[in-house]
Amino acid sequence: MKCHVCGKKEATVQIKQDIGGETKELWLCSSCAKFAGIELQDPSSIANFFVMSGEQSSSKQVDEKNKKCGLCGMSLRDFRKISRLGCPECYVSFESEIDEILERIQDGEKHVGRVPAKKEQNFKIMALEDELSNAVNSQDFEKAAEIRDKIKNLKNKFTLQENRDEENRDK
Template sequence: MKCEICECREASVHFKQVCNGQVREMYVCEECAAENGFDLQSPLSMPDFLFGAGLQEEKRDATSEKTCLICGTTGKDFKKRSLLGCPSCYEAFADELSPYLRAMQKGSRHVGKAPAGEALNAEIAALQQALERAVSAQDFEEAATLRDHIRDLKAKLDGVGGGE
């Protein structure tokens, strides 16, 4: 198989990337891999992957010079330790991180699960408002039903460990 970059030499290096369930493969020769900054002697570290180990050296140097104004973490520190220093680092290195976060997950913004019991707290708050409306409308039967439902949810919330 021919190298996908130079299309002259025989491909001897196989790169495989899985992103959002889609597999992207690339076959290149050792020379093109070396020219594009891929270290064939050691596996990629997470920072190398995040900052594009295949990018030209001058592009990576621009990232290394960036510094977080809050904690002082540099791009070079991040690459070395695979850790950001503080929440402000995400803003300092946003240009580099966002494309890779989007590629590795559905987006660059966290929209994960709410803390345990958060959904129950929201439901209880909505039911309490409905209870107040029922009492104001003198619908005491509905109010009693809502009160019992709120009591059950609060008991369930205490079981989750998120009680107030």
């Protein structure tokens, strides 16, 4: 039997779930099962897949009885009840509700997380190197010299910071 999600690989995992008094069957390949958070070697992950967290969403009133995932049959009410989705297709079926929840949780539509310090430093240097290249190409050598000095100072500053971090780790 083929995977109900991707439709390409052979299904190796069968999930049966009772939703609203109706038993739904979902067959997944190992990749889609892993994507859904089911580890094949860890039977508790299957139980965790259906664990209830008790959190309720306070999004706009929707006809919860009628809105269901076309693939696994999970209803919006079930999603709100267990705070978990039934399959990858649920992300499409409940997109607007998920967006509302994420917007509320993250204080906006866009996730703005921290960039690791080293990557941020590399981004700054790369941006300055682009500016340097543009300055040289436009033959603005004074500006190019200033940018070159900024790059040199940043690299020295970052090297000193890395050395301090290493010393602190060794203590």
